[in-house]
Amino acid sequence: MSKDIAVKVTNVTKSFIVPHERHNSLKQTVFNLLSPRRFTTFEALKDINFEVKQGEFYGIIGRNGSGKSTLLKILAQIYQPSKGEVVVEGRLSPFIELGVGFNMELTGRENVYLNGIILGLTRPEIDTLFDDIVQFAELEEFIDQKLKNYSSGMQVRLAFSIAIRAHRGILLIDEVLAVGDSAFQKKCFQSFYDLKKNGNTIIFVTHDMSAVKRFCDRVLIIDKGKQITITDPDEAERLYNQLNVKKGEQELKETIQNKRWGSRDVEVTKVEITNHKGEKNKPLATSKPATITIFLKSTLIKKTDLLAGLAFFNQAGVRIGGPNSRGTRITSDDKSVSLHIDELSLAAGDYDLTAGIFDEKTGTELDVRDRGFRFTVLGEDPIFGVTKLFGTWHTTQK
Numbered sequence: 001m002s003k004d005i006a007v008k009v010t011n012v013t014k015s016f017i018v019p020h021e022r023h024n025s026l027k028q029t030v031f032n033l034l035s036p037r038r039f040t041t042f043e044a045l046k047d048i049n050f051e052v053k054q055g056e057f058y059g060i061i062g063r064n065g066s067g068k069s070t071l072l073k074i075l076a077q078i079y080q081p082s083k084g085e086v087v088v089e090g091r092l093s094p095f096i097e098l099g100v101g102f103n104m105e106l107t108g109r110e111n112v113y114l115n116g117i118i119l120g121l122t123r124p125e126i127d128t129l130f131d132d133i134v135q136f137a138e139l140e141e142f143i144d145q146k147l148k149n150y151s152s153g154m155q156v157r158l159a160f161s162i163a164i165r166a167h168r169g170i171l172l173i174d175e176v177l178a179v180g181d182s183a184f185q186k187k188c189f190q191s192f193y194d195l196k197k198n199g200n201t202i203i204f205v206t207h208d209m210s211a212v213k214r215f216c217d218r219v220l221i222i223d224k225g226k227q228i229t230i231t232d233p234d235e236a237e238r239l240y241n242q243l244n245v246k247k248g249e250q251e252l253k254e255t256i257q258n259k260r261w262g263s264r265d266v267e268v269t270k271v272e273i274t275n276h277k278g279e280k281n282k283p284l285a286t287s288k289p290a291t292i293t294i295f296l297k298s299t300l301i302k303k304t305d306l307l308a309g310l311a312f313f314n315q316a317g318v319r320i321g322g323p324n325s326r327g328t329r330i331t332s333d334d335k336s337v338s339l340h341i342d343e344l345s346l347a348a349g350d351y352d353l354t355a356g357i358f359d360e361k362t363g364t365e366l367d368v369r370d371r372g373f374r375f376t377v378l379g380e381d382p383i384f385g386v387t388k389l390f391g392t393w394h395t396t397q398k
Contacts, residue, residue, distance in 0.1 A: 005089060006170055006201040007052040007075065012084035014045040014070055044070045045225045048084070052170075055199040057192075059216035059233070061206060061240055067225040068205045072174050075203065090201075091169035093119050104148040108139055108158055111147055115162045129165050136187070137161035164191045170201045186349075189214070209237045210350040214283065214376050234281055262356075262367040266298045266306060266332055271355050271373045286348055286379025287388070290341045294355050298332040304359060306330040306366070308337045311354040312346070313371060320346065320386055330360075345388035346377045 018040045045067045052058045062068045073079045075086060076094035101118045102111050112133055116126035134143050137157040147155065163171070192215050195202060206212060212219055212233050219236035221228040223243055231239070272295065274280050276288035284290045294308055309324040323339060330337050353375060356368035 003089075004054050005051050006054045006056070007089070007092075007203065008085075008087045009048055009050050009075075010085045010087075012045060012048040012071070012074060012081045012086060013043065014067075014074060014079060015082045016042045016044060018042050043225055045074075045081075045222075048222070048227050050220050050227075050230055052201060052203060054089075054201055056217050057196050057202045057204065057215050059204050059206065059212045059219040059236065060222070061209075061212060061219055061236060062222040062228075063243055065224075066222050068222060069174060071222070072172055072203070072205050076172055088170065091120060092172065093163070093167035093169060094172040102147055102155065102159070105146060107146055108134075108143040108150070111158065112143075112162060115159075116166050119162075119166050120168065121166055126166070133158075133161045133165045136165060160188065160191075164195070170203065171195070172203050172205075174205045209240060210374055210376055212236060214350075214378075259372055260367070260369050262365040264367055265300050266296055266304075266357050266366040268355050268357055268367045268369050269295045269297050271295070271353065271369075273353075273373070273375050281375075283376040283378045284344055284346075286346065286377055287343055288379075290344045291338055292341070292353070293336050293338040294357070295336045296332075296334060296357060300332045302332075304332045305361060306332060306334075306337075307358040307360040308339075309354075309356045309358065310339060311356075313352045313354070314386055315350050315352075318386065320351070326360075344377065345390070347386055347388075348377050348379050349386075350374065350376050 048071060060068050060071065070079065072094070074081050075088070076092065078094075101115050103114060106114065109130075112130060113123065113126050116129070117123075121129075134140055137154075137160075139154060139158060142150065142154065147158075150158070163173075189211075192202075192211075196215060202215075204211075204216065216233050216236075218230055219233055220230050221236055221239055221243075228239065228243075272280055272293040273284065274291040274293070275282055275284045276290065292310060294310075296306075307325055308330055309322065311322040312320040314320060325337060325339075328337075351374065352371035353373040354368065354370050355373065357366045358364060359366060
């Protein structure tokens with residue numbers, strides 16, 4: 001295997017034997033001793049092939065039941081593949097479930113050492129990392145209490161801190177961002193930035209497309225145990241959304257009704273977000289220009305004046321702002337309308353965007369796509385809160 005390859009997966013297949021009947025009592029077991037048991041072979045993964053480069057942030061995505069976690073457990077050597085081969089260059093640190101290996105009767109301090117040893121560290125190595133682990137978890141006052149007295153949030157912080165600070169080599173992460181409060185998730189994101197910046201190799205299983213777009217270099221998509229493709233994060237998001245559209249008809253109708261409404265005489269066909277570098281649908285930057293373009297399709301025969309509107313929401317669901325095009329003439333003959341922002345005042349984070357088009361005279365909703373678009377803002381410009389407020393400071397001596 002080439003030295004620039006950290007993980008190589010070749011033709012990996014994983015099958016499980018599932019019995020047709022279950023004997024839940026001694027009586028059932030005795031009476032069925034002479035009956036042949038029937039089994040079905042369930043193929044959780046079939047012919048998976050990919051390579052992860054050294055220093056790459058590699059995403060694995062798929063719907064529930066697609067085989068993502070099975071694949072991660074094979075990489076972590078919890079499962080052995082039924083067929084195929086996995087080759088890992090270096091030490092691999094799995095972080096598949098928060099708190100695996102914790103002992104509730106031991107103190108936080110003792111669990112740090114226990115988990116560190118599970119991850120393959122020596123006691124002197126854990127001694128060196130200990131203060132940093134506890135400080136990151138913000139548990140200095142509680143580290144000598146038994147873990148059974150910790151809240152679930154405290155356990156999460158300790159588990160994540162151990163995994164991130166104590167890992168060596170290749171880090172496997174499975175959906176850790178789905179837990180914890182917003183402050184904890186922000187720490188997770190910052191840790192990911194640091195790991196990526198320092199050239200760590202990370203394999204990340206998630207449903208969070210904003211995290212995929214923010215961190216991943218390449219993405220493997222699997223569905224029903226089969227490999228769909230390996231692609232870039234933007235294309236991965238598009239394909240993942242297509243997979244999720246394949247739901248039950250009623251569920252799909254309810255989703256559409258909840259997310260989109262209006263007469264559709266004029267449609268919002270897509271929204272394109274351009275950053276200060278001219279890159280489309282890539283992360284935006286705090287304090288830099290940005291352009292949001294709404295593309296339109298009209299079936300109106302008579303030319304009609306329109307009003308375009310946008311609404312920005314953070315991940316807590318708080319509406320940050322809602323600019324509209326009042327004062328700028330837009331008609332149903334126009335193919336697109338753009339809002340240019342001279343200086344984006346949003347703090348770093350993920351945002352949902354609502355785009356709507358209205359009949360300006362009557363106020364009729366023609367097409368409203370409620371939080372149908374998502375974008376990421378990056379930047380080191382410190383903003384305390386969700387947005388920057390502009391103004392001028394003055395002093396007085398009287």
